[in-house]
Amino acid sequence: MIKLAFIGYGSVASGLLQVLREKHSEHPFVLTGIHRRQGTAYGPFDSGDPVFGPRALTTGEFLDRCGADVLVELTTLNPENGEPAITHIREAFARKMHVVTANKGPVAFAFDALMKEAEAAGVRFLFESAVMDGAPVFNMVRHNLPGVQxxxxxxxxxxxxxxxxxxxxxxxxxxxxxxxxxxxxxxxxxxxxxxxxxxxxxxxxxxxxxxxxxxxxxxxxxxxxxxxxxxxxxxxxxxxxxxxxxxxxxxxxxxxxxxxxxxxxxxxxxxxxxxxxxxxxxxxxxxxxxxxxxxxISPGVEQTSYGVYIDLLELVRYPSL
Ligand SMILES: NC(=O)c1ccc[n+]([C@@H]2O[C@H](COP(=O)([O-])OP(=O)(O)OC[C@H]3O[C@@H](n4cnc5c(N)ncnc54)[C@H](OP(=O)(O)O)[C@@H]3O)[C@@H](O)[C@H]2O)c1
Incomplete structure (x- = not known):
């Protein structure tokens, strides 16, 4: 069973939690913790809304306590430098965690460096929802256009x-x-x-x-x-x-x-x-x-959340590439 930790719990993350619950019998991902500005919650998250307690002091403390395999980074986009998402992602790589995000900041500001760090850690960095709200763009090229530039x-x-x-x-x-x-x-x-x-x-x-x-x-x-x-x-x-x-x-x-x-x-x-x-x-x-x-055509936040879920399934199929 793949264990997940969320940073950010806005529209996309709450939609994703719903998908995880609906699809649990097909793919039993386990959510171990959620960290946001307002506070931190630790699993199990069986049903209902997560209950947030005091905020973990640092991202590292949160990730260490979760012991998850994948960081799902869904914080607000910072258009100036992609932070703090880039730092969150680096903290995850340092713990050999895969990262999935819908946040375009890290891909727009630090893609090369993050890919190198993921490779060095032996993990994957996936971001299908970052550009077309979950519609296949990166996965289409990766899986359907081999050898095509x-x-x-x-x-x-x-x-x-x-x-x-x-x-x-x-x-x-x-x-x-x-x-x-x-x-x-x-x-x-x-x-x-x-x-x-x-x-x-x-x-x-x-x-x-x-x-x-x-x-x-x-x-x-x-x-x-x-x-x-x-x-x-x-x-x-x-x-x-x-x-x-x-x-x-x-x-x-x-x-x-x-x-x-x-x-x-x-x-x-x-x-x-x-x-x-x-x-x-x-x-x-x-x-x-x-x-x-x-x-x-008229995508909504559900498509973005599902695009993140598609990345999680990609990790199940291809944990290394
Ligand atoms: N919404 C869409 O349809 C869509 C489409 C494509 C891509 N995206 C991208 O997906 C990401 C999430 O979008 P969203 O609509 O879910 O955003 P949102 O509803 O604004 O939620 C953002 C979440 O990030 C949390 N957050 C912000 N700074 C944080 C920090 N330093 N540490 C921990 N948590 C922090 C917020 O915490 P609090 O709740 O405590 O304030 C909130 O839970 C964004 O990067 C967005 O650009 C969204």
Missing amino acids: VTGFTGVLNSTTKVIIDAMECGASFEDGIRHAQRLGITEENYEFDTQGWDAAAKTAALANVFLGANTTPANVVREGIHGFTAERIRVLAAQGQTVRLVSRGQKTDAGIYLQVKPEILHRQDILASIGGTSNLILLHTDRMGILGTVS
Whole structure:
């Protein structure tokens, strides 16, 4: 039986606990402890909501007491440096624990270093939910495209900007669009992190680190947000059959790796414009398989939680790779 420890107990982690309970007869993972800002809880967690006691003084103390095989890191994204998640992950590797996360920060800021540390510890570092809310991207390449090289990618990966643009097309103001996105619960704590393109830049850096060997950070992504588009302009474009999407692009070229996040004016029939709201799309450019990708229609937090569960199943199947 594989023992798990959670750091972070927000929407994704509580959804994951529900999946673990529903699927217990198929895969009996055992949750040994949950550590969050408000406190710490230790198992068993048979049913009902976990009861939190005083907070463990350090992450190390928590992990030592849990004695788990896998750290499930589900803390809030820190868009500036990926901490404290990176430190949590290192503490787990130091204890020879595998790590599964939905937090894109560690992949965007420290992927190469963390992969090397995981390898040295003989454990795995998995993060399927970090970019497309659990829809297969990293696993698709890992398992379905052996021997294929990804040379670039194009993605529409930030939901908040799509919701704002959709709202403006329907007559709302930029600010109304933000409020609508906030009501849907999809914005970052500071919505400007979405509207100025930082969320998309973090996803772009994460994809570039994993697929293109970029060893980069979000600061190196050429970035422009959607603030230059007023509601009036969006409606004029809509009347012409056009819309705007915040597009992430990454490309390996002879001169190096080029990464950008920019709003693009697209014809309504462009595949990148074909999804709106919280839906996401990524196209991978490859050397052998042309361009192919993944679309996720209106994913919710359940899909993100399930993506983390998929990583746990990956560990059951392939504890080393
Ligand atoms: N929600 C989604 O649909 C989605 C989709 C893709 C990726 N993600 C990523 O998945 C991760 C979790 O998302 P979420 O929606 O579950 O977040 P959330 O609801 O905001 O929960 C975050 C959790 O992290 C805990 N936390 C923050 N700093 C901590 C620290 N220093 N030590 C211990 N715990 C700490 C918080 O503790 P308290 O509860 O005590 O405040 C909270 O339990 C994030 O990185 C997010 O970007 C989420």
